Amino acid sequence: MECTFYPHSFPSISLLMMRNYKSAYKVARRLRGEGSQAESSGGCVGKLIWPILWKLCIPNKIKIFGWRACNDILPTKGNLVKRKIITDDKCHICTRKVESAIHALWDCAAVQDVWAGSIAKLQKGVTDFSDFMQLMEHLVDRLSIEEMELFWVQCWLIWNQRHCVLYGGQLKHPTSLNKRAEEFLEEFKHAQVSLDGKLREQRIDDAWQPPPPMEYKLNFDAAIFSGQEKSGIGAIIRNDKGEVMAGMSAIGPKVDTSEEAELLACRRSIEFAVDAGFTRLVIEGDNSNVMQAISSNVANYSFLGNVVDDIRHLMSNLQWTTTSKIRRGGNKVTHVLAQHARNLDYDLYWLEDSPPPAMEALYQDLILL
Ligand SMILES: [Zn+2]
DSSP: OEEEOOOOOOHHHHHHHHHHHHHHHHHHHHHHHHHHHTTSGGGGGHHHHHHHHHHHHOOHHHHHHHHHHHOOOOOOOHHHTTTSOOOOOTTTTTTTSSHHHIIIIIIIIHHHHHHTOOGGGSOSSSSSSSSSSHHHHHHHHHHHHHHHHHHHHHHHHHHHHHHHHHOOOOOOOOHHHHHHHHHHHHHHHHHHHHHHHHHHHHTTTTOOOOTTTTTTEEEEEEEEEESOOOOEEEEEOOTOOOOOEEEEEEEEOOSHHHHHHHHHHHHHHHHHHHHHTOOOEEEEEEEEHHHHHHHHHHHOSTHHHHHHHHHHHHHHHHHHHEEEEEOGOOOHHHHHHHHHHOOOOOEEESSSOOOGGGGHHHHHHTOOO
């Protein structure tokens, strides 16, 4: 089952996708209820790997690199040929096989020595893997968290080194690459400890707070893109442990004021939450006027009164709801998702999967919990 959906911008197809999306959401919830066995089955392996990957203590650029490797969207020569950017898909180091992610980082003769000199569990056996996801499925139960962190740093250094060779650099000795990976990880973790402490001190007032137990929190935000005929809408639904239930980065209409953008984002976000099956919600935004308008019962005669009415109506149909105002600093996840819509041609939805563009912001919210 795919966990990321790319509904088309045409309304009819978008509606169709939304139906699939809703049923997929129910499947996802059922799988979760059935425990880890169902989640580790082949079809859901990505769903299992991604949360592990993004909780690792490694730089975000390496997590995103890992996500791209697993989804086979690294700019390997194989992929560049598919996209008609180059014509030769052969590995530039061994010159024998097509350069895919699994070849470049695992199979290629040039990297076999790196893995041979690594920890025992990563020393390459006879097993062949058709793609990186299959390799991850193999490793996920075998490696500890620390070993997984080391593995990804090694992969990332291998990838960079292959790039250097492409531009005339020399292959480093495998021992020095593995040593560099260990040092890199140690330096990063050391820096992280002091950074976490500083972040905790600075942002405690702004921090995102999880909803009460058993409830869900919907955060939303809007972005105005000057000179463009659209706005951006970001939404995220998290549970009381801060786990992502659903996320959205969507295109909104062209708007004139931030209040209009925020109100439209609020309406669209609640519709998204309702469509995804959430009926108990803390609704949280960072615009005081908007949050005040939607929580009040007083008739709103402003030119945006009809949107406020729509939102109140949507809220009245929920089983339970409350509103909450957060400072902008605590609403970074949806800020990033709204900004992400700047370069989108269609809306993006994620289900029980952390939206890659918001990884860093999600991580920062989590360490403050
Ligand atoms: Zn090769």
